[in-house]
Amino acid sequence: TTTYIVAVTDSNGCEDMDTVTVIVNPLPLADAGPDRPICIFDTTTLTATGGTIYQWDPSPFLSGTTTSIVQAFPNVTTTFYVTVTDVNMCSLRDSVVITVNPLPIVDAGQDTTKCGEPGIQLQASGGIGYIWFPADSLSDPNIGNPIATPTDTTTYYVLATDVNGCRNIDSMTISTMYAMANPGGTICFADSIGLVASGGIGYSWAPAAPLSYPLRSRTMAGPDTSTRFIVTVL
Secondary structure (H helix, E strand, O other): OEEEEEEEEOOOOOEEEEEEEEOOOOOOOOEOOOOEEEEOOOOEEEEOEOOOEEEEEOOOOEOOOOOOEEEEOOOOOEEEEEEEEOOOOOEEEEEEEEEEEOOOOOEOOOOEEEOOOOOEEOOOEOOOEEEEEOOOOEOOOOOOOOEEOOOOOEEEEEEEEOOOOOEEEEEEEEEEOOOEEOOOOOOOOOOOEEEEEEOOOOEEEEOOOOEOOOOOOEEEEOOOOOOOOEEEEO
C-alpha cells in the first residue's frame, strides 16, 4: 500500500500538493482441497475455502458451480478448477485432481455340480479382499477360496475389493445332485413292481436282468428272489 503525492504548478507559478493512497490487498488463499481418487460411478465432495464467492468448472460433472461445497461425479480422471473471490473482489484460482479408478474385474469361478462330495472349494479372483454370501455353508466367507458345503442348489456371491478400494461383485452356482430311489416293496412270485429313481439325467440299474428298462429312471422289476437293486444316477 502506497501514498502518492502530486505537486501542481499553475500558469502563475503557484503551487499546491495533494495525495492519493493506493491500497494493495493480498490475494485470497484459494484452496480447492486435496487431490483424491474415487471409484467410477462414485461421488465425492469438493470443498473450497479462502473467499466469499466461488466459481467451479468444468460444470458437466458437478452438482453446482457457485457454492464453496459441490458434489463431483466424473467418469474419467478430471481436474476441477475453482476461482475464489474475497470481500475485496480479489480473485485467485486453484485446482483439484479427481482420479477415477475402474471397478475390479471379479470372477467367482465357473458354475459346478456337487455330486455328494463333502465340499467344493470356491476360487475368486480380481481383488485383494473378499466377502462371500450366503455365508452359512462356507468355511470362511472372508477369504477368496472358502470350502462350500451346500445341501441344496445355491448361488454364491462374492464382493471383491481391489488395491484402490473399489468393489465389484460376481456370482457362481453350485447345483447339488442326489440319487434317490423309491423304497421298493414286497411282491408275490411272478409279479412285478415299479422302481423309480430321480436326481439326474442318466440312470443305470443293477442287476439289469429282471428289469424292463434298466437304463431309465422308471422301470419294472420282476425278480424270482428277494433282490436289492442299485441305481447309478448321472
